[in-house]
Amino acid sequence: MRISGSDAVYVEGLEKRFGSFVAVDRISFSVKRGEIFGFLGPNGAGKSTTIRMLCGLIRPTSGTGRVAGYDIGKEPEQIKQKIGYMSQKFSLYEDMTPYENIRFYLGIYNVHHDIWPEKVEWALKMTRLEEHRMRLTRELPPGLRQRLALGCALLHSPEILFLDEPTAGVDPVTRRHFWNFIATLAEQGVTVFVTTHYMDEARNCKRIVMINEGRIAAIGGPSEIIRRVLPDDPRADLNDAFLRLMSRGHR
Numbered sequence: 294m295r296i297s298g299s300d301a302v303y304v305e306g307l308e309k310r311f312g313s314f315v316a317v318d319r320i321s322f323s324v325k326r327g328e329i330f331g332f333l334g335p336n337g338a339g340k341s342t343t344i345r346m347l348c349g350l351i352r353p354t355s356g357t358g359r360v361a362g363y364d365i366g367k368e369p370e371q372i373k374q375k376i377g378y379m380s381q382k383f384s385l386y387e388d389m390t391p392y393e394n395i396r397f398y399l400g401i402y403n404v405h406h407d408i409w410p411e412k413v414e415w416a417l418k419m420t421r422l423e424e425h426r427m428r429l430t431r432e433l434p435p436g437l438r439q440r441l442a443l444g445c446a447l448l449h450s451p452e453i454l455f456l457d458e459p460t461a462g463v464d465p466v467t468r469r470h471f472w473n474f475i476a477t478l479a480e481q482g483v484t485v486f487v488t489t490h491y492m493d494e495a496r497n498c499k500r501i502v503m504i505n506e507g508r509i510a511a512i513g514g515p516s517e518i519i520r521r522v523l524p525d526d527p528r529a530d531l532n533d534a535f536l537r538l539m540s541r542g543h544r
Contacts, residue, residue, distance in 0.1 A: 301484040307356035318507035331498035377446035387431035402449035420444040436467035
């Protein structure tokens with residue numbers, strides 16, 4: 294692979310070992326700017342480990358990678374200023390209100406204090422949490438907590454948004470609203486890198502990677518992968534292709 298000026302994310306031979314265990318095994322792929330890119334795989338496949346390397350949270354064992362033009366091994370702090378990250382586990386402060394969480398993350402992201410009032414109101418309106426602004430976050434239902442986490446990840450206007458299973462445990466209606474908003478962000482030029490267990494959600498992605506046991510099993514558009522994996526089954530869907538690839542093990 295060769296890095297392109299249109300790449301928001303680029304990795305080549307990326308590997309992460311924890312002792313003798315290989316969590317991510319020499320994977321290579323790229324993500325275009327403004328693309329919704331899906332990262333799919335079973336539990337333990339290496340999805341979260343890959344995202345944590347790309348976000349500059351852990352260092353790779355070997356291989357190379359660049360996110361927003363910065364080296365993931367050498368420039369993690371610069372990367373953190375260019376990305377938004379919504380982790381699989383809810384990471385906001387449950388004993389604070391949405392208003393307090395938003396102000397806290399404005400400080401974390403070093404947003405200029407002069408625009409804090411504007412950013413607070415923008416985030417509350419965008420997440421539809423105006424009437425819940427002074428309610429303890431722990432009292433909010435899962436869908437509202439998810440909205441708040443996404444709003445906080447966007448406070449500093451990141452170029453790239455990393456979402457690690459963002460709709461796990463969320464009802465179908467909230468999931469649909471969430472993906473409508475993701476599509477709007479992509480139209481505005483934000484690159485979205487998302488992991489999910491839901492095959493219907495993966496169809497919202499322009500391209501996807503399917504990963505199994507730390508290695509890439511397939512990469513391409515959802516329809517392209519279905520045709521490639523199950524060429525003789527016109528009724529096959531993405532879930533069928535996923536199950537077939539995961540049962541094969543390494544390719």
